[in-house]
Amino acid sequence: xxxxxxxxxxxxxxxxxxxxxxxxxxxxxxxxxxxxxxxxxxxxxxxxxxxxxxxxxxxxxxxxxxxxxxxxxxxxxxxxxxxxxxxxxxxxxxxxxxxxxxxxxxxxxxxxxxxxxxxxxxxxxxxxxxxxxxxxxxxxxxxxxxxxxxxxxxxxxxxxxxxxxxxxxxxxxxxxxxxxxxxxxxxxxxxxxxxxxxxxxxxxxxx
Amino acid sequence: xxxxxxxxxxxxxxxxxxxxxxxxxxxxxxxxxxxxxxxxxxxxxxxxxxxxxxxxxxxxxxxxxxxxxxxxxxxxxxxxxxxxxxxxxxxxxxxxxxxxxxxxxxxxxxxxxxxxxxxxxxxxxxxxxxxxxxxxxxxxxxxxxxxxxxxxxxxxxxxxxxxxxxxxxxxxxxxxxxxxxxxxxxxxxxxxxxxxxxxxxxxxxxxxxxxxxxxxxxxxxxxxxxxxxxxxxxxxxxxxxxxxxxxxxxxxxxxxxxxxxxxxxxxxxxxxxxxxxxxxxxxxxxx
Amino acid sequence: xxxxxxxxxxxxxxxxxxxxxxxxxxxxxxxxxxxxxxxxxxxxxxxxxxxxxxxxxxxxxxxxxxxxxxxxxxxxxxxxxxxxxxxxxxxxxxxxxxxxxxxxxxxxxxxxxxxxxxxxxxxxxxxxxxxxxxxxxxxxxxxxxxxxxxxxxxxxxxxxxxxxxxxxxxxxxxxxxxxxxxxxxxxxxxxxxxxxxxxxxxxxx
Numbered sequence: 001x002x003x004x005x006x007x008x009x010x011x012x013x014x015x016x017x018x019x020x021x022x023x024x025x026x027x028x029x030x031x032x033x034x035x036x037x038x039x040x041x042x043x044x045x046x047x048x049x050x051x052x053x054x055x056x057x058x059x060x061x062x063x064x065x066x067x068x069x070x071x072x073x074x075x076x077x078x079x080x081x082x083x084x085x086x087x088x089x090x091x092x093x094x095x096x097x098x099x100x101x102x103x104x105x106x107x108x109x110x111x112x113x114x115x116x117x118x119x120x121x122x123x124x125x126x127x128x129x130x131x132x133x134x135x136x137x138x139x140x141x142x143x144x145x146x147x148x149x150x151x152x153x154x155x156x157x158x159x160x161x162x163x164x165x166x167x168x169x170x171x172x173x174x175x176x177x178x179x180x181x182x183x184x185x186x187x188x189x190x191x192x193x194x195x196x197x198x199x200x201x202x203x204x205x206x207x
Numbered sequence: 208x209x210x211x212x213x214x215x216x217x218x219x220x221x222x223x224x225x226x227x228x229x230x231x232x233x234x235x236x237x238x239x240x241x242x243x244x245x246x247x248x249x250x251x252x253x254x255x256x257x258x259x260x261x262x263x264x265x266x267x268x269x270x271x272x273x274x275x276x277x278x279x280x281x282x283x284x285x286x287x288x289x290x291x292x293x294x295x296x297x298x299x300x301x302x303x304x305x306x307x308x309x310x311x312x313x314x315x316x317x318x319x320x321x322x323x324x325x326x327x328x329x330x331x332x333x334x335x336x337x338x339x340x341x342x343x344x345x346x347x348x349x350x351x352x353x354x355x356x357x358x359x360x361x362x363x364x365x366x367x368x369x370x371x372x373x374x375x376x377x378x379x380x381x382x383x384x385x386x387x388x389x390x391x392x393x394x395x396x397x398x399x400x401x402x403x404x405x406x407x408x409x410x411x412x413x414x415x416x417x418x419x420x421x422x423x424x425x426x427x428x429x430x431x432x433x434x435x436x437x438x439x440x441x442x443x444x445x446x447x448x449x450x451x452x453x454x455x456x457x458x459x460x461x462x463x464x465x466x467x468x469x470x471x472x473x474x475x476x477x478x479x480x481x482x483x484x485x486x487x488x489x490x491x492x493x494x
Numbered sequence: 495x496x497x498x499x500x501x502x503x504x505x506x507x508x509x510x511x512x513x514x515x516x517x518x519x520x521x522x523x524x525x526x527x528x529x530x531x532x533x534x535x536x537x538x539x540x541x542x543x544x545x546x547x548x549x550x551x552x553x554x555x556x557x558x559x560x561x562x563x564x565x566x567x568x569x570x571x572x573x574x575x576x577x578x579x580x581x582x583x584x585x586x587x588x589x590x591x592x593x594x595x596x597x598x599x600x601x602x603x604x605x606x607x608x609x610x611x612x613x614x615x616x617x618x619x620x621x622x623x624x625x626x627x628x629x630x631x632x633x634x635x636x637x638x639x640x641x642x643x644x645x646x647x648x649x650x651x652x653x654x655x656x657x658x659x660x661x662x663x664x665x666x667x668x669x670x671x672x673x674x675x676x677x678x679x680x681x682x683x684x685x686x687x688x689x690x691x692x693x694x695x696x697x698x699x
Contacts, residue, residue, distance in 0.1 A: 181636070247654075
């Protein structure tokens with residue numbers, strides 16, 4: 001068994017958190033409160049030291065960048081959301097963020113998210129001397145086209161369009177199967193690390 | 208009417224299933240069978256890409272994750288970090304996630320003891336978190352020192368650190384290691400930095416993000432994906448920096464197998480019950 | 495002012511940003527850089543909204559002595575205690591990092607891992623091949639689940655190859671189409687916002 005107090009604390013916290021699998025209980029509720037509080041508190045402190053303090057002290061104070069006051073005031077308006085009378089003022093910072101966010105989508109998304117993906121789909125449907133590559137290219141081209149058809153809701157899907165969109169649905173099922181498998185794999189990995197911690201680091205078994 | 212074993216299992220308290228799983232996990236962790244681990248193409252590509260970087264090149268660690276994901280991502284991140292140190296590369300990290308600075312500190316704590324000759328500010332640096340998501344990433348492409356406010360995670364001025372020499376914009380880095388779990392993450396880096404400025408990126412991802420990120424790999428927008436604990440184990444193997452991930456691969460196999468067996472058993476029961484209902488003339492819902 | 499003002503700000507900031515990026519002239523480039531800077535400052539300084547809301551919700555429960563109010567009180571005490579500890583001691587403070595690394599991290603990792611057990615239970619009870627679509631999903635899932643661990647190659651080298659093929663071709667095709675659709679959807683939504691047609695962000699004040 002470990003002699004390290006922090007390993008013991010980690011083990012107790014781990015077992016306490018797992019206790020929810022039996023049923024909801026006071027220990028889990030305490031740990032839940034701790035995790036929400038520490039996570040939220042951590043982000044406040046980090047944001048203060050990494051960003052807010054240098055902005056106020058270095059830029060506004062020492063650098064005399066008075067223009068910084070404008071976004072600071074805009075951010076301050078957000079806190080009016082707690083006033084019944086002036087809650088509408090909080091719409092201004094929100095509107096500004098959404099305006100820039102929309103501009104980012106319009107200026108940055110089209111090429112990497114759509115055009116490059118479309119270009120990567122334009123594969124040769126006949127690769128001389130490589131039957132495997134030919135098949136794989138067909139699989140990708142057919143898949144992208146059929147899934148796009150499946151999501152095309154402005155045309156009534158009858159006849160061949162229905163058949164083609166049905167192929168798209170099969171592709172989606174395969175993709176979701178892979179996604180499901182990856183979810184299992186990921187969660188199992190995290191559980192494995194927690195169990196290794198309990199068995200190896202804490203209890204000293206199997207080392 | 209006789210009740211089948213599958214029907215009985217269906218009504219079993221789920222806590223018995225939890226207990227059974229926990230028991231299997233304990234058994235497989237304590238009794239590894241030594242299944243062979245092979246290095247896959249993705250990890251080999253990532254390793255070779257880092258191996259090919261000239262000495263002194265800057266590698267940007269985008270630590271965009273939090274403690275919940277550390278177990279899955281840290282083994283790969285640590286092995287890559289160690290590889291960078293071995294190759295005399297400069298590692299600088301920045302994050303769009305508030306916990307990113309703490310995550311980099313954890314990585315440094317794991318890696319630094321193995322490389323006592325490497326120094327903070329000379330060989331590696333933690334710039335910490337800055338708000339703004341992709342807008343901050345855009346600022347990194349315009350003026351990196353200004354975008355981080357001229358300070359590191361601990362509030363010390365970065366101008367005093369030799370590691371910053373020659374780093375004016377993020378385009379100056381030779382490689383980005385994106386340790387990503389969500390938004391902001393890989394797509395934001397692709398949109399703002401790697402695609403418009405041709406900066407190569409390797410992503411270290413949790414397994415759940417792999418399927419949705421595959422199109423970027425297939426389109427050549429990523430160099431490689433090092434996925435989950437398995438990716439970490441493969442990187443530990445290929446780089447020679449053995450760590451915690453390699454020892455768990457056997458257990459992971461059997462833990463996964465347990466879930467597969469549950470799925471198969473559940474389906475056998477489903478079809479058996481359906482068959483019994485059919486043969487006894489019962490109707491019932493078979494949707 | 496209550497509705498038109500925010501919409502005007504949204505449109506002006508968005509259009510100004512797009513124009514400055516498109517023109518990329520020495521005159522307009524600083525405009526985009528300034529807007530980026532302002533955006534970051536606004537985001538960086540509105541973070542306390544979450545803390546205030548958290549305090550409000552939990553504080554109300556404590557004042558009303560709702561069931562389990564002790565946990566709400568504990569949350570508030572730990573939240574402000576941890577914030578004070580961090581603000582006084584700094585980011586590198588030993589107690590501050592110890593609490594993060596040795597208390598928060600094990601709890602978070604474990605909460606994250608509890609889903610494995612729920613997946614195990616659901617795997618038995620819910621993941622049924624009730625129709626062709628579900629059967630395809632399950633078969634693909636099982637192949638990838640076994641193929642991506644060391645057991646897969648121990649059983650047969652064909653299993654990891656099959657898993658890799660599923661990920662590299664049909665999955666890429668399916669996910670790529672979703673990605674392309676989402677890209678177009680995002681662009682349409684952004685256009686609606688920037689032209690003032692999308693106003694849902696003002697509806698829940």
